[in-house]
Amino acid sequence: MTSFYDARQYAPATERNRKFILEVLQRVLPPTGNILEIASGTGEHAVFFSTHLKPRQWFPSDPNPMLRESIAAWQKHSPSDNLHPPLNIDARESVWAVEKEGIEIAAIVNINMIHISPWSACLGLMAGAGRLLPQDGVLYLYGPYKLGEQTAPSNMAFDESLRFQNSEWGVRNLEDVVAAAEKEGLRFVEKVEMPANNLSVVFHKD
Template structure:
């Protein structure tokens, strides 16, 4: 029997098409796209073939996730889908920097609320370091706006997250934007997405 390391996330099946629609519009027409916190790898195998002029580079610090990404990659190969890198957003230097890989855009889906706030800070600092001027940072997930949840389901989700780990939780969008701007990332667009989520797009400014 073949050992199948593929992990499954039901949310991916629901959100991958709306996310792809935004990515096709806002990502550069070619170049290297780094996915930070790729999780199961299901997004990577769906996005890569549709973004064929770009190179999709998944990453995750969790070894189980890394095995899942590689298993999905073997199951659904795409010439432009790379092997996963071990990247923790909180680290002061990322693997792409060590390998001198030029990154034209960063995609981060459903991480900021299922991680300590320090992961958001690290993500923004990393984007500042590795993106060239004009580079794109794409975020997807639920957010509070004006300090308030946008739907009862998001409130319940937030309570569930904090019961699992007090450092987790749905973030204030304004706080995320402020941190991004401090790192030279200018808000370009906020797109309402299904299930009370948002796509939030930033662009690296000239320093």
């Protein structure tokens, strides 16, 4: 019997931001190697980036089983030979699935997670990047940030609405994120202004 169940989920923001993120990724990612995406969400980014970033290998992940189903469904719908099945990774874990499976990672990509998760997820992300990345390995972050007095008013309002939904969420101070990264041996390299008051933030492993 044919099944009409389709687990693909949709996050409209991915279609708006993916082209701009891709431009930065093409410039900052190593030209080859395994790229681990932490918090892949629906998987729409994973199918888009894997197609456009060959010959790099793309490893999506998410701790939410329904989202891993969505990633797998997107992968089935738009297969790409360099897109791997979704891994179950919660950034807070002390050992990630790629470590258990012995997969060497050249870069980590994390989009729109650290403001929509507890601060411990950001700390876990930095610890994982510090453990996994080789020297000069890349950690790429995308999302909204507080930048002291230069914080966009829309990001202050977004911060309030996030905290209203969950007191552990919130738009983070860029300097706190950089300090957390430095503690794990990750050097801040650059920030790139992106549409809708978001930033791309790039770190290298020392």
